Every structure is written in structure tokens, then in C-alpha cells.
Amino acid sequence: MAEKKEQPDASKDEPEQIVDPWRVVTTSEKGVDYDKLIRQFGSERIDDAMLKRFEEVTGHKPHRFLRRGIFFSHRELKNILDLYEAKKPFFLYTGRGPSSSSMHVGHLIPFIFTKWLQDVFDVPLVVQMTDDEKFLWRELETPDVARNLAYENAKDIISCGFHRDKTFIFSNIDYISSCAAFYKNMLKVEKLVTFNQVRGIFGFNESDAIGKISFPAIQATPSFSNSFPEIFGEAADVPCLIPCAIDQDPYFRMTRDVAPKLNYLKPALIHSTFFPALQGAQTKMSASDKTSSIFLTDTQEEIKNKINRYAYSGGGSTEAEHREKGGDCDVDISYQYLTFFLEDDDRLAKIKEEYSSGRMMTGELKRELVVVLQSLIGDIQEKRRAVTDDIRRHFMTPRKLNHKA
Ligand code: TRP
Numbered sequence: 001m002a003e004k005k006e007q008p009d010a011s012k013d014e015p016e017q018i019v020d021p022w023r024v025v026t027t028s029e030k031g032v033d034y035d036k037l038i039r040q041f042g043s044e045r046i047d048d049a050m051l052k053r054f055e056e057v058t059g060h061k062p063h064r065f066l067r068r069g070i071f072f073s074h075r076e077l078k079n080i081l082d083l084y085e086a087k088k089p090f091f092l093y094t095g096r097g098p099s100s101s102s103m104h105v106g107h108l109i110p111f112i113f114t115k116w117l118q119d120v121f122d123v124p125l126v127v128q129m130t131d132d133e134k135f136l137w138r139e140l141e142t143p144d145v146a147r148n149l150a151y152e153n154a155k156d157i158i159s160c161g162f163h164r165d166k167t168f169i170f171s172n173i174d175y176i177s178s179c180a181a182f183y184k185n186m187l188k189v190e191k192l193v194t195f196n197q198v199r200g201i202f203g204f205n206e207s208d209a210i211g212k213i214s215f216p217a218i219q220a221t222p223s224f225s226n227s228f229p230e231i232f233g234e235a236a237d238v239p240c241l242i243p244c245a246i247d248q249d250p251y252f253r254m255t256r257d258v259a260p261k262l263n264y265l266k267p268a269l270i271h272s273t274f275f276p277a278l279q280g281a282q283t284k285m286s287a288s289d290k291t292s293s294i295f296l297t298d299t300q301e302e303i304k305n306k307i308n309r310y311a312y313s314g315g316g317s318t319e320a321e322h323r324e325k326g327g328d329c330d331v332d333i334s335y336q337y338l339t340f341f342l343e344d345d346d347r348l349a350k351i352k353e354e355y356s357s358g359r360m361m362t363g364e365l366k367r368e369l370v371v372v373l374q375s376l377i378g379d380i381q382e383k384r385r386a387v388t389d390d391i392r393r394h395f396m397t398p399r400k401l402n403h404k405a
Contacts, residue, residue: 031281073271090239095128098149104293106275159383165402189217220255223267230398246271280312315362326358
């Protein structure tokens, strides 16, 4: 495949839209322009042909996140499907920056999808908890505070249903200080990537802490299989697929740029859009604002109240106006959330038709969403209660995983 521009220079990007791991800034009222992002980043859209190939190769109907364009962009996903078809090994890598003790539904998107990919492909998964990153970037007093958040979040992640024999979750602080193979790969990346490059990709400057400047090497390293000797031994050639939100792509543009220089494989990627805040796609969801999203710790009652009170409505301002003009599904957050979580395509299409035509009122639409979210969150909470410290430690212990490779 002809490699597109892997490292666009951030300074040359048009000013109206900036997306990087720390900022999603757009002057457009419609929110992020994802087509433009694909052009800016040089990734590829997941098109119908790709979905068809996915179904042919795996025998599974594509996940609703794929059918509905939520995972919408990729790099070299085709290679992964070819490997699967040829029964060759590969692995999944994703991660989380543990910034708060409670995760919200937006944080779940990559994990719900990764769990599905793990089931479909039956491959090992590594999950990087970047407690070091959060220590460097946030007001956390000690590394231990960050590490404890990683442990708490690991329990939430386990509650998404990952396979205990096929999943390794690691705190960077713990793993890097115990695994020489991982650290050696970090060093190799740190030797090849210059300050100029990370300044171009991430916008770092001379006043940034040196820990931040070198951090991208740490997020790059799990892409290489020999960073995990307990799982892959010394094999450096097990290919990797990374599901992530598109704001993480800058890390992996950098990774794909250095990989060939190290004689390593470039990781393949599959990118999601951003999950909108309850107050609307233009506002940012924040773990500190409890009204901006639904949290895994919310009660059934809180879920209902939050949606009824805060979910931005695209409906008419009076019943008469709504019946006449209909609701706007493009901005209606309850409808948007249903596209993420309601599995039934026919039901979703019907809701869209009814709501857009004004036959369905906002209250009814919200009731649909409340039921779906209460069941999703209730299910995860039930699983979470069963995740003991021993189970968490099992997932976080470096060990051989049970996979075909
Ligand atoms: N930096 C990511 C965050 O803050 C965490 C992360 C590490 C990650 N490695 C990853 C996310 C790989 C996706 C894929 O959330």
C-alpha cells in the first residue's frame, strides 16, 4: 500500500480543527469534521467494501459500531483480515489513561468494541494503563495515586467481559519497572524520535516537562510483540491491531514511522469517533462534571434523571411545534446515544422515522434510551461486583496467555 503522509506537521494544519490526545477544538458548529480528519491524518475510511470483507472473513455481522460509522477510520485493517483469513497470529492492543476513579459510558466505547474483536478473532489482548501519563499530566500527588486509579479502572475494564486467559492488563508503572524487554523497546524508540518530531506531532515545547516529551515512546512500545516476553517470547513479528478513539492516532503515526527503522512491524489501527456529552456534541464530556455523562457508578434512578434533565434535545420547543416540524436526530443526544447502544437496526430506523416526523415525542425517545442504558450499566455493575482483587491481580500478572499463536 502506498503510505500516505504519516506525520503531518501540526503547525501546517488548518486552524479551525485541532485534534490531538489532549485537545479537540473546532470552530465548526457541526462539531468535528471526520472526513477532514481522515484527510489531515492520512488514514482511510472504513467503507462498505471493507465491512463486506470483514463479514466474509470472520463470518460475523459487523458490530453496530462498524455498521453505524462509529468505528469509521483505519490504517491497514485489510492486512489484519488477510492474516485472520490465513489463520496467522496477531494481537490486539488498547489502553486507558486512568484519570478518575469512575469511568463513564464514553470510556467504554473502545473496550466494548475491543471485547467484541477479541471474541470474533480469538486473539490475545494487551491493555496499557497509562498511570505514568496521568501522573505527568494531572495534579496527582504521587505516582501511587495514579497507579491506584489504574487498579480501580482495571476492574471496570474487566467488567466489560474480557477473557481472563487471553487478556493482560498492565500498569505502566508496575510493568516498566519489572520488564527489561519492554524498557529496551522504549529505549529504541526514544533513540530514534527527536524533539523536533514530537513537537511537530504533539505540539510540545521547551517548557514542557521532559517526562511528557518522552512519553510517546511508552505508548508506542506495546505495539511491538517482543515487549511482552511472557506472552510472545522473543518473537518481534506478531502483528498488532490497535482499536482507539481517533485522538490517539498521533501516537501511532509516530509508532508507524519508527517501526521499520527498528525492523518491527507497523501496527494496524481502527479508529472511533468521539462520544458526545449529554449537553450536546459541541460540549466536552468531563470526568469531573458528573452531569456531563452517565457513569458506571450511577444508580438506575440517576441514569433516568440525568437523561431526562440533561440530554440535549433536538425536539421542537412546544408539542405543537414538534408535531409539525419533527425532531432533529443529528443533534438530539438521546438519539445519538441510541446509535451507540441500541443493537436492533430496525428499531433504530423506526425511532428515527417516528421522531423526525414528529410522531414520537422527546419523552418517549428518552424512555427508550433510559431502558437501554439502565440495562447496559446494570449489567456491568453486576459483573464489577464479582471482580475481586484476586481477579484483578490475575489479569494484571505477566503470564502466558492461552491463544493459538
Ligand atoms: N493515552 C490513552 C488515554 O489517555 C491511553 C492509551 C495508552 C491508549 N495506550 C493506548 C488508548 C492504546 C488507546 C490505544 O486514554
